[in-house]
Amino acid sequence: MMTDSKKNIADALVLLISSLNRKIFNPHELMKNFPVPPSHARVIFYLKGHGPARISQVARDLGISKPNMTPIIDKLIMEGLVRRYDDPSDRRVVKVEITGRANELFEKREEYMREIIAGKVSLLSDEELSELDGLIAKMTAMIDKLN
Amino acid sequence: MMTDSKKNIADALVLLISSLNRKIFNPHELMKNFPVPPSHARVIFYLKGHGPARISQVARDLGISKPNMTPIIDKLIMEGLVRRYDDPSDRRVVKVEITGRANELFEKREEYMREIIAGKVSLLSDEELSELDGLIAKMTAMIDKLN
């Protein structure tokens, strides 16, 4: 397919993403329900997605300075969201992982999103709802093919 | 339609949004291309969407403290992204609007997103591309019906 068509698809996708952000969930609004500063939230999201990790690895991947990780992890530990432990295979290394309490926060957040969205789609007719259902499934499958 | 189905759709949509954020554009990555701190970016995005506005209105709508608006606007003005002017109808009021330079930044950002996405969809076959094109159009129309 010609490059031009791809650019058009890209345009349409940019618009769709911005519609979703505006109509369904604005990322900033979403973070408000996560009662921690943005960098802390990013660290626990990272740990949620990657599992236990070295502090320096988290810093590198998230673009957070290494010294800044110390107070961030300290506070997350004080809030009971993260656990810090030594790596027996390399005594220089300190690893971190999220706690059950953090997982509960994630579940609450998902429940909140689910409720908000369920409310928004209530405006649609049954017919539209089943169309939307199909569209989401196909779109998700398509997006999964990328990258 | 039963509430249960709506919750299922909500779940699917949450997953789709998180897929899009992961595979296409992570909001944090996206902001990196905007060479200003998050609050500054939020102010110019707000002004982009709402047009000229009172400083206190921006503060209220974005949840930024009123005193914090002063340095934010000062810096945006120094960077040539925002213009500040008096409201003749109420001499207490100071209004702000984005400049042409800010609009150029928005265009560059959109071009950047377009290129990244065009690269990602290059992996798809022509058939898949036209399917994606149709899906995006239908999904956008559906999302526009909400709210």
Added chain:
DNA sequence: TATTGTTATACTCTATAACTATA
């Protein structure tokens, strides 16, 4: 010698309280 994580320190971003000007 290189790497992991921390401490020391300074800079930026932010909010609360108090102020001035205008309504």
Added chain:
DNA sequence: TATAGTTATAGAGTATAACAATA
């Protein structure tokens, strides 16, 4: 008396440089 915006100030978040421990 209420509202718009600013100034003064203190606290939180962050990064750079220098360090100790380990590889």
